[in-house]
Amino acid sequence: MTTTYLEKDDGTRRSLAYWHKWLTTDQETGEETGNLRVPCSRYGRNGYECAFWSIAAELVCVEANGPSDSTEESLDHLMSLAVNDHDDIAELVYEYWYVIPRSLRTRLGGKREARRLTPSVGRAVDIGDLTSISLHMARGEW
Numbered sequence: 001m002t003t004t005y006l007e008k009d010d011g012t013r014r015s016l017a018y019w020h021k022w023l024t025t026d027q028e029t030g031e032e033t034g035n036l037r038v039p040c041s042r043y044g045r046n047g048y049e050c051a052f053w054s055i056a057a058e059l060v061c062v063e064a065n066g067p068s069d070s071t072e073e074s075l076d077h078l079m080s081l082a083v084n085d086h087d088d089i090a091e092l093v094y095e096y097w098y099v100i101p102r103s104l105r106t107r108l109g110g111k112r113e114a115r116r117l118t119p120s121v122g123r124a125v126d127i128g129d130l131t132s133i134s135l136h137m138a139r140g141e142w
Contacts, residue, residue, distance in 0.1 A: 006058060006071050016055055016104060022072075023051040023079050041085040042117050050082040052107045057082070057089050059104075060096040090117035 008014055014022075024034030024047050034048030043053040057078045061068065068074040082089050093100065094114040108114060 006055075006062065006067075006075075008071060016101070019055055019058075019071075019075060020051050023054060023075060024048050038083045041083050043082045043085070043089060047079075047083065051079060052104060053082045053089050053093065054078040056093045056100050056104055056108060059099050059101075060092045063096060063099045087119050090114060090119070094118045 006014060006016070006019055024032060026033050034046060034051065036047050038044060038046055038050055041050055044050040054075055058068075058071070058075050061074065061078075078089065093108065094111070094117075097105070097111050097114060100108070105111070
């Protein structure tokens, strides 16, 4: 069964739509930032599109490691990776496609699109200090 929510730091559940809005809004000013262009990212042309990939990657991290200590920090880090065109976002999402809810899969363009964006399937994926997983180990191949 796929998760359709993520927890805030206070333990309350929030929908994926809530987190998308959170990622595309400046937390200090309340100004929408989803329209800001992202010229070099394969995950989208703007913050709005990249946020879907960040949320999908966070769902994968939660599936592999359990809830993070800070969903906000984790999503912020993953959004930074997405807008800066980091390979690990596509690799995580592609390898753990089954974790992603159907509505989010559609937003990502389908598994074929996730595969197209993935430069090398099956290598170890490191997404910074928040989490580090090996896709082979997670699939029980070693």
